[in-house]
Amino acid sequence: MIPLIFTILILGIGTIALSFNHSILLFIGKIHSFFLTILLSKLTLLNNISFSISKGLFISKWETFLLYLSIVLILLFFNYKYIFLQKIFITILFFIISLDIIEDIGLKSQKKIIVYNIPNHIAVDLISGNKHHFITDLKLLKNKEMIQFFVKNNWNFLDLNPPNLLSLNDFNFSTIKW
Numbered sequence: 001m002i003p004l005i006f007t008i009l010i011l012g013i014g015t016i017a018l019s020f021n022h023s024i025l026l027f028i029g030k031i032h033s034f035f036l037t038i039l040l041s042k043l044t045l046l047n048n049i050s051f052s053i054s055k056g057l058f059i060s061k062w063e064t065f066l067l068y069l070s071i072v073l074i075l076l077f078f079n080y081k082y083i084f085l086q087k088i089f090i091t092i093l094f095f096i097i098s099l100d101i102i103e104d105i106g107l108k109s110q111k112k113i114i115v116y117n118i119p120n121h122i123a124v125d126l127i128s129g130n131k132h133h134f135i136t137d138l139k140l141l142k143n144k145e146m147i148q149f150f151v152k153n154n155w156n157f158l159d160l161n162p163p164n165l166l167s168l169n170d171f172n173f174s175t176i177k178w
Contacts, residue, residue, distance in 0.1 A: 004042075008035050058157050060103075066096050107159045118150045122168060125151075127158065134163035141167055 011032040018024045059067070070092045077085040108129050116123040123136040132155075140146060155163070 004035060004039050008032065008039065011035065058159075060099075063096055063099060066092050066099075070096070104159070110158065112158075114154065116150055116154075118146065121146070123151065125154075125163070127160065130159055130161050132160050132163050133166055135166045135168060135171075138167045138169040141165060 011028055015025060015028050015032065018028060070089050073085050073089040073092065076082070077089060110127060110129065112125070112127040114125040114127065116125070118140065121137055121140040123134070123140060126133040126135070134151070
């Protein structure tokens with residue numbers, strides 16, 4: 001997939017660089033269109049696979065790199081049958097699991113106040129561990145699309161449980177156990 005995207009990028013740059021020649025531009029445009037069609041069909045295929053898109057799943061760059069490295073190592077092991085490749089694979093898997101456990105421990109002990117920058121709205125998260133109180137105005141509470149766009153990715157990243165939703169419109173005086 002990445003080589004295909006790189007090829008499309010090069011073709012796009014070539015289109016701009018060779019825009020003075022109409023016949024070359026048409027040829028590059030047809031190749032560009034062909035590669036875009038392939039890319040779109042592959043993305044549609046990936047999107048239709050069960051569980052290919054998971055809400056709430058977040059892995060870091062290092063975890064992604066280590067997962068790809070472990071896949072390469074296990075494929076090399078099956079091809080060449082070198083025992084040291086299997087040992088490196090197991091070590092990397094252990095390291096990935098350790099990273100995840102360390103991250104989970106850190107997230108369980110977090111205490112944060114987050115003020116979100118949402119146009120024409122006030123939104124604050126009071127976070128303790130994986131529990132949190134989301135305080136905002138009533139208009140934003142009713143607008144699920146804006147919460148999805150501006151806030152939910154952060155909730156997934158911080159591994160938070162569903163929030164205790166509180167409306168600013170209902171506040172006269174209240175004590176929140178946090």
